[in-house]
Amino acid sequence: MISALADYARLARAGWTLARHDALIPREFAHLTPAPVRLAGAVSRIGAVGRAKRPGERLALAFEKLGPAYVKLGQFMATRPDIVGFELADDLGRLQDKMPPFSEAAARREIEKAFGKPVEALFETFSAPIAAASIAQAHKATLKDGSRVAVKILRPQIEAKAGREFRAFARAAAVVEAVSKAARRMEPVKFVETLKASAAIELDLRLEAGAASELAENLKSESQVRVPGVVWPLTAKRVLTVEWISGTPLGDLAALDRRGVDRRALAKLVIRNFLTQALHDGFFHADMHQGNMIVDDDGRLGLIDFGIMGRLDEQARRTFAEIIYGFIARDYRRTAEVHFEAGYVPPGHSMEAFAQALRAVGEPLQGRNAHEVDMSRVLQQLFDVTALFDMHLRPELVLLQRTMVTVEGVARVLDPGIDMWDAATPVVKDYVTRSIGLEAQGEKLRAATRKAAEIAPRLPHYVEAIGKAAERYMENGAAAEPARSGDRGALAAALWFAGASGLALAAALALR
């Protein structure tokens, strides 16, 4: 009871902040809501502080204001354009994760708690905070042997604070699921559970250390790329210590130029290395913005910050490569087949029509006038196709897509004339010849292995689909419609609505 009240109070506070940013019942969505909500929205907009144009931008500002759990919610929503829509996801993807630092004294206490020794006993020098985000902050330090390190420390009490907010999210999701049939199809409860699980990974820095170590091992033969080594004895759940990378941040173009760094070569390296991670190893850095890359003193590309990583299994990698390969070879029919075989397009759609849609994406790219090709726009068009064909988007592929857009942006800033296909082709070709090149040994063998490999991971999906179909049948009778992309707006509206009704519900439930 008390905790329910606390949850609703929290939601009400969030509702208030959202309203102040005109992100609660945004004017763009108001017409979708019932009259009383519309009225509340109009009232809430009086004196709203949000001046940003798009609802996604206003929502991002409100989330930044609301703190870590909401920043994570925003970042997570950004990875699900299939649920929240492309534009909103894109705006949320630009969410700034910067916060005032906590004190150096508190940081020292955290280290002492984690290792049972004072900072002086563990480090030779230890700096004031150099960067602070919603979950952790970073310090510069030197070890007793003189080597320089970066020390990342979780915010004090962040687990408990985030936990309380997530509990409130879970309650809101349960309410939404109970009251709105349309929103239920989008599975808000499951959405919050997945959000919690992904945040839990970021709340344990040992896992980030594991990611750094795995990536370093994968990339050890890449002489131009550097991943900082983990200092394991000084790493714990709340503290991560890694080698310091001294050099020039990728965002500082003037400094790169002063050093005489070949920006065109660097841009290519960024793209190729990302594709190598994704295709070759199936384990990729999923937060490749310029703030997480440094050109070290030897001119190598240094990667830092391994809080968000993506994984692609063999099947996803192969599908990804075959899709790119199909586009390069202009074999749209084959690309369409791959999508159908992998179960990405639900049965009932025409493979020919799908191939036709893909052709419309691919042919404009074939002029080889590649300077003009805007990869993110191509991917956007691909997403439009996915909506048109009710495609089931696998979260890891969405994460891959989003990271590719980020990587493209970074490369383009370094070299505005970059040719994305040219940069990507060697890595894709290499993967295709090694893996899909099995073809040379007989199409049959290839088909057989692929079938076996693909059916297995799809089984749970089938079972889930059958279960859902049955559920729909029970609810609506035989004429049930499958969930369509139009429901997205409904979820967005429901999410905002949940915040708005937080106060009213708090009162109603408390009196019950």
Ligand SMILES: Nc1ncnc2c1ncn2[C@@H]1O[C@H](COP(=O)(O)OP(=O)(O)O)[C@@H](O)[C@H]1O
């Ligand atoms: N190994 C490192 N070498 C040099 N600078 C680092 C290193 N690790 C972190 N930093 C600095 O600290 C900042 C924050 O660290 P980061 O791991 O990116 O944390 P966050 O998850 O908060 O972005 C970085 O942007 C960079 O300036």
Ligand SMILES: [Mg+2]
């Ligand atoms: Mg970072």
